[in-house]
Amino acid sequence: QGEPAQVRLPPPPHRAPALGADLVCEMGRMYGPGKGMASSALPYRRKPPTWVKMKPDDVCDHICKLAKKGLTPSQIGVTLRDSFGVPQVGAVTGSKILRILKTNGLAPTLPEDLYFLIKKAVSMRKHLDKNRKDKDSKFRLILVESRIHRLARYYKRDKALPATWKYVSATASALVA
Numbered sequence: 001q002g003e004p005a006q007v008r009l010p011p012p013p014h015r016a017p018a019l020g021a022d023l024v025c026e027m028g029r030m031y032g033p034g035k036g037m038a039s040s041a042l043p044y045r046r047k048p049p050t051w052v053k054m055k056p057d058d059v060c061d062h063i064c065k066l067a068k069k070g071l072t073p074s075q076i077g078v079t080l081r082d083s084f085g086v087p088q089v090g091a092v093t094g095s096k097i098l099r100i101l102k103t104n105g106l107a108p109t110l111p112e113d114l115y116f117l118i119k120k121a122v123s124m125r126k127h128l129d130k131n132r133k134d135k136d137s138k139f140r141l142i143l144v145e146s147r148i149h150r151l152a153r154y155y156k157r158d159k160a161l162p163a164t165w166k167y168v169s170a171t172a173s174a175l176v177a
Contacts, residue, residue: 031143048091056093059086060100067106073097074112110175111160117148118167119176125169145169 028035043049054062062084066076076097080086090096101107108115124141128134148167155161 031147042088043091046091049087052086052092054084054086054092059084059089059093060104063089063097063100064104064106067101067104072108072112072115073101111151111155114148114151114155114161115176117144117151118172120144121148121169122173122176125172 059080062080063076066079067073071079077089080089086092089100093100095103098107110118121141121144124137124144128137128141131137145167152161152165152167156163156165
């Protein structure tokens with residue numbers, strides 16, 4: 001009887017966890033439903049692996065030969081990786097494929113990603129000429145063309161495209177022909 005009486009406190013009000021507290025929120029893609037963060041992981045070491053036997057000059061020669069055949073920089077990288085066992089051109093030569101092409105005067109006039117977006121838009125327009133009622137395709141074409149305009153704006157600022165360059169859908173097929 002000498003003990004003090006215990007006072008019961010009401011339970012604290014329930015608080016919902018903060019939005020995304022238990023989830024890792026990823027930024028969504030602007031023109032697609034994906035929220036992925038997948039990307040290739042490059043090795044920490046910047047030096048070429050010991051098993052790469054090709055000399056930097058040989059790699060540069062192969063890059064120039066493949067470019068003269070008409071391969072894009074990414075196709076050149078895949079060919080060097082699969083056929084010649086060069087994992088990273090930058091690690092072996094000290095400069096990237098596109099820089100090597102620029103120094104040899106073999107760089108493409110249009111950047112590769114912009115070229116393929118224009119190619120996609122041209123094929124979508126061709127499809128829409130035959131199938132006028134395809135509303136989804138028309139919507140997707142608008143998305144692709146907005147990507148083209150955004151990328152062109154970046155490349156103009158980066159001086160990879162001339163300041164007067166403009167995407168015109170009527171003349172676009174001549175760019176990718």
